[in-house]
Amino acid sequence: MTVRYRISAALAVLLMISSGVFPPALAQEKLLAPETNPPGDIPDNQVFITYTSPDGFGLKVPEGWSRTPIDHGVRFFDKYDELDATLDTASAAPTVSSAKADVIPDLKAAGHAVKVTAVKDVKLAAGPAVRISYLSNSAPNPVTNKLIRLEHERFILFKDGKTVTLDLAAPAGADNVDQWQLISNSLQWR
Structure with a gap:
């Protein structure tokens, strides 16, 4: 048989x-062509999880990114991408004028070759905010000493005498518009 x-x-x-x-x-x-994402491009199929800060805010962050505490907040990072969220006190809500007078000089003093490209009022799900768009050089890579140019979107929100500053960074040219919008609009006061 x-x-x-x-x-x-x-x-x-x-x-x-x-x-x-x-x-x-x-x-x-x-054969399929390999997927090509530019360095720092958060994939469209990235899974996000909710991070709740012990300081009174929460937001969605990319699953699998490393987390480390920083002064008054937290940093999430993966390769060239970075997300910083910090809490501070303030007597008034930030404005475009106050950001230009107070925040941007500090940003330029603390950053590497910072170039501000826009400052404007925006509306996020958690409330009104000031958005500062800027470019900077990265810190040197600890192994190669290489620097790369980064794009940043910084959002500053105010509520009840506190501010949350959310700074999103990726290599210049990475396409993270949708992901950054998701992250910034996920920010909630707790």
């Missing part, structure tokens, strides 16, 4: 070959 099956199977394969009809297992599958 086994010999008859082998002969029948071999005959079936010969008939398929001669007729040009192949089952999916025998058809040639085309």
